[in-house]
Amino acid sequence: MKMRRSNKFLLSVFIFVLPSLSSAQDTLNTGNTAWVLTATALVLFMTLPGLSFFYAGIVRSKNVLSVLMQCFAITCMVSILWMMYVYSLAFGEGNNWIGDLSKAFMAGVGKNAMTGDIPETVFSMFQLTFAIITPALIVGAFAERMKFSAMLLFSAIWVTLVYAPITHWVWGGGWLQKMGLLDFAGGTVVHVTAGTAALVAAIVMGKRHGFPHTAMPPHNLTMTVAGAGMLWVGWFGFNAGSALAANGDAGMAMMVTHISAAAGAMAWMFAEWFKYGKPSVLGIVTGMVAGLGTITPTSGFVGPAGALIIGTTAGFICFFATSYFKRVLKIDDSLDVFPVHGIGGILGTLLVGIFASTELGIFSGQGFAEGVSSMSQQVGIQFVGMISTLVYTAVLTFIILKVIDITIGLRVSKEEEIEGLDITLHEERGYIL
Numbered sequence: 091m092k093m094r095r096s097n098k099f100l101l102s103v104f105i106f107v108l109p110s111l112s113s114a115q116d117t118l119n120t121g122n123t124a125w126v127l128t129a130t131a132l133v134l135f136m137t138l139p140g141l142s143f144f145y146a147g148i149v150r151s152k153n154v155l156s157v158l159m160q161c162f163a164i165t166c167m168v169s170i171l172w173m174m175y176v177y178s179l180a181f182g183e184g185n186n187w188i189g190d191l192s193k194a195f196m197a198g199v200g201k202n203a204m205t206g207d208i209p210e211t212v213f214s215m216f217q218l219t220f221a222i223i224t225p226a227l228i229v230g231a232f233a234e235r236m237k238f239s240a241m242l243l244f245s246a247i248w249v250t251l252v253y254a255p256i257t258h259w260v261w262g263g264g265w266l267q268k269m270g271l272l273d274f275a276g277g278t279v280v281h282v283t284a285g286t287a288a289l290v291a292a293i294v295m296g297k298r299h300g301f302p303h304t305a306m307p308p309h310n311l312t313m314t315v316a317g318a319g320m321l322w323v324g325w326f327g328f329n330a331g332s333a334l335a336a337n338g339d340a341g342m343a344m345m346v347t348h349i350s351a352a353a354g355a356m357a358w359m360f361a362e363w364f365k366y367g368k369p370s371v372l373g374i375v376t377g378m379v380a381g382l383g384t385i386t387p388t389s390g391f392v393g394p395a396g397a398l399i400i401g402t403t404a405g406f407i408c409f410f411a412t413s414y415f416k417r418v419l420k421i422d423d424s425l426d427v428f429p430v431h432g433i434g435g436i437l438g439t440l441l442v443g444i445f446a447s448t449e450l451g452i453f454s455g456q457g458f459a460e461g462v463s464s465m466s467q468q469v470g471i472q473f474v475g476m477i478s479t480l481v482y483t484a485v486l487t488f489i490i491l492k493v494i495d496i497t498i499g500l501r502v503s504k505e506e507e508i509e510g511l512d513i514t515l516h517e518e519r520g521y522i523l
Contacts, residue, residue, distance in 0.1 A: 140320030282432060343389040356405065358408070390456070
């Protein structure tokens with residue numbers, strides 16, 4: 091009799107505890123976690139080696155190592171700063187403008203901490219890869235003429251004062267997110283900020299010695315094309331990974347990303363072919379990057395037909411923007427960061443307000459933000475998000491650059507620039523002649 095009562099007691103305890111155990115088990119979605127882990131590796135692959143090779147092939151041979159070194163050093167430095175405090179500033183609770191320091195040094199981010207149904211460690215690592223590539227993109231604007239020490243100091247301050255607050259505005263519960271801004275994977279957070287900072291840096295630092303009269307052709311387009319291919323593949327993690335789930339949103343984001351990249355490449359190629367008589371390898375891969383950058387904010391909200399229009403528009407507009415900034419304005423944005431990423435980010439941020447509409451027939455998207463009733467209202471929100479990001483980034487970037495110039499100086503000497511940064515800053519050569 092006692093044994094029977096004991097068995098009944100154990101059975102009742104098991105029945106009581108089982109639902110809670112099941113619920114705890116269901117909190118972690120292993121499929122989503124596996125996908126975001128994979129996406130994290132893909133986005134890091136975009137910087138190392140994708141963007142590094144893409145940029146390094148475009149500069150002259152005497153500066154190839156300097157670009158590779160800058161991208162590698164940014165990856166390491168931003169990773170450490172992210173762990174120390176930048177993640178907390180971006181995604182800590184804080185207020186409408188900036189996060190708090192409750193997550194500094196990853197406080198509370200243990201192996202059992204969750205963000206949605208994936209571990210917070212995975213979410214933080216995924217977001218870290220975005221924080222890495224954004225300042226790395228800016229490298230293309232001041233390539234071949236900035237001091238390595240100035241680049242490190244600029245990147246550290248910029249990711250703290252510009253990237254972290256804007257990330258909080260858009261993705262961390264800040265005022266733009268509450269307003270209803272649609273930015274699926276970083277049109278404002280990554281491309282508008284990086285492009286704007288690049289433009290300001292190019293203007294503040296001035297032109298390279300010999301620009302625009304001296305020809306400065308890419309030294310290794312094979313390396314650039316290899317890097318472009320890596321960027322294309324890695325971008326699937328960038329955009330589809332931003333769904334933070336292995337679901338239909340991720341699948342659609344991957345499809346529209348691919349369509350826009352292809353459309354951007356073809357549009358740029360034909361525009362160049364028509365204007366100059368021959369299509370170039372550098373042109374087609376740059377058009378691909380323009381298509382990718384422009385679809386980034388829209389990738390979770392549009393369909394394939396919309397992506398075709400967005401990518402094609404990006405290829406044509408970014409092509410003519412590149413020519414205008416270099417040939418008309420004579421701004422030496424060395425690797426065309428603003429005309430490609432800045433213009434692409436602006437364009438994509440605005441176009442999501444149109445193509446997210448569910449009333450465009452085959453060009454329809456997946457709807458506006460919650461509480462938004464019309465296309466004009468969403469476009470208005472997108473414009474506010476874009477212009478506030480652009481202005482804030484421009485002002486802060488200008489101040490940061492001026493302070494660094496006054497303290498340690500931004501540029502290498504004319505003699506060092508002519509000899510090349512590889513040997514003058516790193517005592518190494520990319521190629522043995």
